[in-house]
């Protein structure tokens with residue numbers, strides 16, 4: 001029979017013990033659902049959890065998942081014949097993908113008790129694809145299990161959500177992410193702590209920082225730019241904005257860092273330094289926060305969030321950036 005400890009020892013799921021426990025109980029009591037939905041922010045571990053659950057269901061050793069049998073290995077390598085992983089293609093999950101899933105779902109499993117379908121980012125499905133999946137979930141084949149992931153259940157058809165057992169994954173505690181980075185990735189303690197803070201409870205984000213060093217470097221550049229903008233007058237700000245390229249994704253990334261920095265500054269001003277995410281820049285954040293003051297920091301944070309939201313609604317990049325330069329409170333004499 002499955003032991004939670006065994007599961008924890010072989011899988012890469014970080015945190016979410018309560019979900020593992022509930023899934024374990026469901027299998028033990030023979031009350032498996034046909035469809036599960038894992039929701040939560042990017043990088044929190046939704047797909048990893050789905051894959052691990054698949055591994056548990058397909059591993060046939062006495063204490064699954066063993067992590068080393070052919071089934072376990074093939075699930076991890078995503079080559080298992082009874083596992084199908086669907087992801088958005090060119091930005092969305094399309095009707096053709098669900099049609100193919102429909103065909104396969106009714107075939108008998110190759111060698112596992114189940115055919116398992118992981119549908120990643122179901123919130124990116126087209127309406128046709130979502131409706132087509134709904135039809136399958138309404139009358140699912142006995143041997144098929146559907147594991148869906150999405151940022152939030154609100155982004156899916158309520159009729160799909162109501163047919164799934166929903167697990168809303170919460171942010172993983174910082175200390176757990178730090179420990180994972182130190183043990184599994186050999187990251188030194190100080191850096192692991194910074195990465196754990198920056199990941200905001202999402203281990204996937206922390207891993208991305210390790211795998212893409214550029215990302216971490218860009219954060220430093222972006223924070224420098226933020227400090228520069230706060231102390232510059234309008235002319236210098238607009239000049240800076242004029243030199244910014246036309247890469248919208250890059251601008252969104254930068255704004256996300258600015259938002260985190262502004263939030264950190266507010267935390268410092270409210271006496272909660274221990275919650276600061278950019279802990280390696282504490283000195284500079286504090287000096288800037290003191291100069292700007294609480295009221296302007298709060299206004300700035302609001303402006304940054306509203307510009308980012310506007311960009312997500314497809315606002316014009318150049319215009320959004322100029323508006324931000326004019327509206328963001330600062331502490332140059334002129335602003």
Ligand SMILES: [Zn+2]
Nearest residue numbers: 059066069072
């Ligand atoms: Zn196994």
